[in-house]
Amino acid sequence: MPELPEVETIRRDLQTEVVGRTIAAVFLQEPEIVKHPDPEAFLVGLRGKRIESVDRQAKYLLFHLSDGYTWVVHLMLEGQMLYLPEDANWLPETKLTVSLDNGYQLRMRDFVGYAKTLLLREDELGSVLKLRLLGPEPIAPGFTFGVFRQRLNGRKGMIKPLLLNQQIIAGLGNIYVDEALFLSGIHPGRKVTSLSDDELHRLYESIVQVLHDGIEHRGTSAVRGLYRDIFGKKGSHQEHLRVFRRQGEPCPSCEGVVEQIVVSGRQTFLCPCCQH
DNA sequence: ACGTTGACCTGTGTGC
């Protein structure tokens, strides 16, 4: 599920709703989702801690706790993080329930089985998760064209898999990469070495634009429609997608038809007329 | 080191 705009939407709402709250109780319905430390230590480590802030890096949600530890959540393909009154109905596929001191709960759900959570010390964010290796945040003020070009400098592969590589740029996934490549008129299979400075600049602008559009529309609930914000509401950016999952439909900007191909093992959507 | 590929897991949509 969630790429940068979806995780950022979740983060912003959590920042408003749960900062300053204390974790009153934790129920681990599926211990397998805890990757570090062991499930028992995870439960003990969360209980009684206050949430100081909610951060995001790439697609990781980071809850900074009062004892200096960070509760990390990655929703992977189809995870949800819901914020509900504690007497709200039980929901299937709930893997972790965190009760707060205000009568609300955070409930982590997952429909595929990839979602994961960790509890880490400051130094473990680098050593266990390797967050230090992640590329720059494309919606941060420091993400200039120069930074973008520098990240791709010396790379030899195709542009799409490079943009999906979180160590080059953090936060892009299959949807927003296809949308950004369409907006910039670049074929996903192009070698990055073949891109002109002008094309790179268009791509840079397009990436920033599609991510901001996605956030403005509170994320994309496409594919299986499982992405939800913390209140259980869908995003609306699927209504604004130009090529993703629109194979067979008319291209929004020419007379062509949107095509579906496979690039680097990923489903890829493009207009063969506009994208070269 | 880097680029590419497949595995991971499970519910759902598709097509026979």
Next chain:
DNA sequence: TGCACACAGGTCAACG
């Protein structure tokens, strides 16, 4: 209708 079978927004390990 029923059933088998790809397939999914991500990441990681393994390979060349």
